[in-house]
Amino acid sequence: MNPSNITITPPPQGYKDFGNFLSNLLTLAFILAIIIVLFMLVWGAIQWILSGGDKDAVKSARERIIHALVGFAILAVAFAIAKLAGTFLGFQDIFNFTIPSPSP
Secondary structure (H helix, E strand, O other): OOHHHOOOOOOOOOOOOHHHHHHHHHHHHHHHHHHHHHHHHHHHHHHHHOOOOOHHHHHHHHHHHHHHHHHHHHHHHHHHHHHHHHHHHOOOOOOOOOOOOOOO
């Protein structure tokens, strides 16, 4: 093997937008979680309306609404922590959803 015939190829460029991928994934996860929380709130409200005064149905609806509100509070805290961590780590827009253009 002649050392002059060795060529070094650069690594593939597939991972250069990994930060954007994680940012998009985090944004989509939060959007999906908010949709689920809203669905649970509406479901609990409808369940409460349709309970007809049944104590067990009202209790179930109240618990569903409380669980949805607790989930929303957890989402708000997680959002604040992610935003704060992004600021400390130097990311300007950690929740900026972007569609990357294909690289040549």
